[in-house]
Amino acid sequence: MSRKASDNVEYTLRSLSNLMGEKRRRQADGSAGSNAAAGERSLIAAAESCSSINSQASGGELELAARRQFQQDETPGFVYVVSVFSALGGFLFGYDTGVVSGALLLLKRELNLGVLWQELLVSSTVGAAALSALAGGVLNGFWGRRPCILLASCLFTAGAALLAAAQDKETLLGGRIVVGLGIGVASMTVPVYIAEVAPPHLRGRLVTINTLFITGGQFFASVVDGAFSYLAKDGWRYMLGLSAVPAIIQFFGFLFLPESPRWLIQKGQTQKARRILSQIRGNQTIDEEYDSIKNNIEEEEKEVGAAGPVICRMLTYPPTRRALIVGCGLQMFQQLSGINTVMYYSATILQMSGVQDDSLAIWLAAVTAFTNFLFTLVGVWLVEKVGRRKLTLGSLTGTTVALIILALGFLLSAQVSPRVTLNPTDPSGQNSTCTNYSYCNGCMLDPDCGLCYKLNKSNVVESSCVPIKKESTMAAAWGRCSNETRFKTEELFWAYNFCPTPYSWTALLGLILYLVFFAPGMGPMPWTVNSEIYPLWARSTGNACSSGINWLFNVLVSLTFLHTAEYLTYYGAFFLYAGFAGMGLIFIYGCLPETKGKKLEEIESLFETRLCTCGISDSDEGRYIEYIRVKGSNYHLSDNDASDVE
Numbered sequence: 001m002s003r004k005a006s007d008n009v010e011y012t013l014r015s016l017s018n019l020m021g022e023k024r025r026r027q028a029d030g031s032a033g034s035n036a037a038a039g040e041r042s043l044i045a046a047a048e049s050c051s052s053i054n055s056q057a058s059g060g061e062l063e064l065a066a067r068r069q070f071q072q073d074e075t076p077g078f079v080y081v082v083s084v085f086s087a088l089g090g091f092l093f094g095y096d097t098g099v100v101s102g103a104l105l106l107l108k109r110e111l112n113l114g115v116l117w118q119e120l121l122v123s124s125t126v127g128a129a130a131l132s133a134l135a136g137g138v139l140n141g142f143w144g145r146r147p148c149i150l151l152a153s154c155l156f157t158a159g160a161a162l163l164a165a166a167q168d169k170e171t172l173l174g175g176r177i178v179v180g181l182g183i184g185v186a187s188m189t190v191p192v193y194i195a196e197v198a199p200p201h202l203r204g205r206l207v208t209i210n211t212l213f214i215t216g217g218q219f220f221a222s223v224v225d226g227a228f229s230y231l232a233k234d235g236w237r238y239m240l241g242l243s244a245v246p247a248i249i250q251f252f253g254f255l256f257l258p259e260s261p262r263w264l265i266q267k268g269q270t271q272k273a274r275r276i277l278s279q280i281r282g283n284q285t286i287d288e289e290y291d292s293i294k295n296n297i298e299e300e301e302k303e304v305g306a307a308g309p310v311i312c313r314m315l316t317y318p319p320t321r322r323a324l325i326v327g328c329g330l331q332m333f334q335q336l337s338g339i340n341t342v343m344y345y346s347a348t349i350l351q352m353s354g355v356q357d358d359s360l361a362i363w364l365a366a367v368t369a370f371t372n373f374l375f376t377l378v379g380v381w382l383v384e385k386v387g388r389r390k391l392t393l394g395s396l397t398g399t400t401v402a403l404i405i406l407a408l409g410f411l412l413s414a415q416v417s418p419r420v421t422l423n424p425t426d427p428s429g430q431n432s433t434c435t436n437y438s439y440c441n442g443c444m445l446d447p448d449c450g451l452c453y454k455l456n457k458s459n460v461v462e463s464s465c466v467p468i469k470k471e472s473t474m475a476a477a478w479g480r481c482s483n484e485t486r487f488k489t490e491e492l493f494w495a496y497n498f499c500p501t502p503y504s505w506t507a508l509l510g511l512i513l514y515l516v517f518f519a520p521g522m523g524p525m526p527w528t529v530n531s532e533i534y535p536l537w538a539r540s541t542g543n544a545c546s547s548g549i550n551w552l553f554n555v556l557v558s559l560t561f562l563h564t565a566e567y568l569t570y571y572g573a574f575f576l577y578a579g580f581a582g583m584g585l586i587f588i589y590g591c592l593p594e595t596k597g598k599k600l601e602e603i604e605s606l607f608e609t610r611l612c613t614c615g616i617s618d619s620d621e622g623r624y625i626e627y628i629r630v631k632g633s634n635y636h637l638s639d640n641d642a643s644d645v646e
């Protein structure tokens with residue numbers, strides 16, 4: 001379809017040289033246009049090959065023209081400004097989902113929150129995000145991308161204000177729901193918007209920057225949590241209220257930033273779209289891009305029709321149905337690989353591996369979040385080099401192996417679980433299940449108990465299983481480990497959620513490998529791929545559904561983790577995630593096509609063949625076929641020989 005569309009376009013000699021240069025550039029360095037020097041070389045080469053078309057033109061003139069063209073081809077900085085301002089939505093997504101764990105530590109003491117309320121404050125946001133991501137599809141279609149981003153920043157600001165000023169838990173819940181509504185709209189709109197304004201050779205990188213901002217937001221949140229954790233009174237107000245700052249910056253920034261030109265063309269506002277497109281593309285010629293978007297929209301309408309709800313049209317039209325399955329599958333497997341539980345339990349895993357200082361725990365979470373951020377940066381760098389498919393496959397393979405190592409770490413720890421040697425009695429005379437366990441393993445799996453012990457060299461001695469404090473898992477309710485200051489003076493250790501064993505380093509290795517592999521691929525690619533696989537008419541709805549699936553599985557995995565660990569033990573839970581990741585690997589191998597370097601309008605054709613045949617057509621990956629019309633004649637650009645052109 002895109003090929004037909006481009007057939008209609010009259011190409012000038014200049015755009016022909018451009019296309020040839022682009023193709024050579026891809027062949028030369030495998031990275032579409034990212035390497036400036038290679039780009040320049042290829043354009044000069046294209047100009048040289050064009051010299052046989054126009055025998056009068058001297059080589060010098062052509063070289064000059066090619067150089068001029070190359071300068072024009074440089075991506076204008078405005079695209080980066082637009083992307084960074086939109087990605088603030090990603091930052092807020094990361095910040096608001098990450099900050100709550102630290103805030104809860106203070107909140108539960110100050111407002112006397114029970115477990116139910118703590119869970120409500122965490123999952124209400126994710127639940128609201130799931131709903132508003134779905135609703136965001138309709139809003140994006142009707143209003144456009146820009147108003148949706150403005151709406152999200154208003155919701156973020158209002159939510160932050162409510163949270164910072166809250167006097168009771170009900171207001172807190174309201175604030176968390178408002179923030180969740182903002183997260184949902186932002187999570188589906190921002191990738192779509194960036195993909196629609198970015199030039200094809202930078203699209204993957206710019207959309208991936210949004211995920212970099214998500215993980216950056218999570219890291220920043222953990223630092224803020226650490227910094228304000230010392231402020232026992234009202235520290236949580238700063239933690240939760242601070243997100244208003246980037247939200248306000250984004251709001252005012254977006255008052256001056258443009259609507260997506262693709263959405264405008266779809267709505268018939270063609271003059272405005274042309275103006276914005278040339279603004280975004282700097283001084284490059286936009287006719288080619290504009291025509292291809294416009295023709296594509298017209299063809300789509302002819303083929304699919306415009307009647308009936310978009311989701312029904314998507315499901316009945318095979319290419320979009322397939323794209324939807326791939327997009328939702330990617331988001332589902334991202335969450336089923338357990339990223340949010342691994343992040344959440346990272347402090348425990350690190351403690352388990354020998355970091356005994358409890359006050360360090362909160363900073364350890366920051367180290368994990370930073371690793372996630374750092375390796376997402378690697379993803380930004382790799383996405384236009386190796387492409388989406390290879391990056392996702394490599395990432396998920398490593399993630400699966402890391403999950404197995406993590407599970408083995410927990411398994412080994414459980415198998416050499418230390419014996420409980422002391423059985424103290426509860427001073428209040430209440431019976432607790434904790435004192436009944438004879439091995440640490442049972443004690444660890446009971447969420448109400450912890451192990452208090454001493455170390456003789458590296459052997460656990462004088463151990464007892466006792467109930468945890470109601471307000472904190474950092475100490476015991478009574479006995480030797482009830483007073484944190486005694487830990488140091490009496491050389492006592494407290495283990496909640498883990499058992500001290502010589503094999504704990506295996507879990508640490510698993511955790512590090514997990515983040516190193518997950519962050520560059522499985523973290524960002526589901527968002528990036530979803531922003532580009534749907535045709536314009538289905539883009540908002542497709543992204544709304546897949547983001548909704550992401551949030552739904554996020555809530556599902558986090559809420560079920562503790563129960564899963566109780567029934568299957570910790571290692572069982574991580575083996576289960578490894579199983580899901582393995583299934584995801586098969587799915588991605590079979591179904592995810594490569595979209596690198598393609599125009600958004602070309603991507604639909606990747607889903608024209610039967611679903612899950614991408615693995616088979618792997619060998620076609622590098623092939624680049626384009627039919628163009630040069631002054632009335634059709635040429636096959638893969639015969640990239642200027643002497644063919646008359």
Ligand SMILES: O[C@H]1[C@H](O)[C@@H](O)[C@H](O)[C@@H](O)[C@H]1O
Binds near residue numbers: 550
């Ligand atoms: O892509 C993001 C990212 O990887 C985050 O670290 C994670 O918390 C989110 O759930 C995910 O959607």
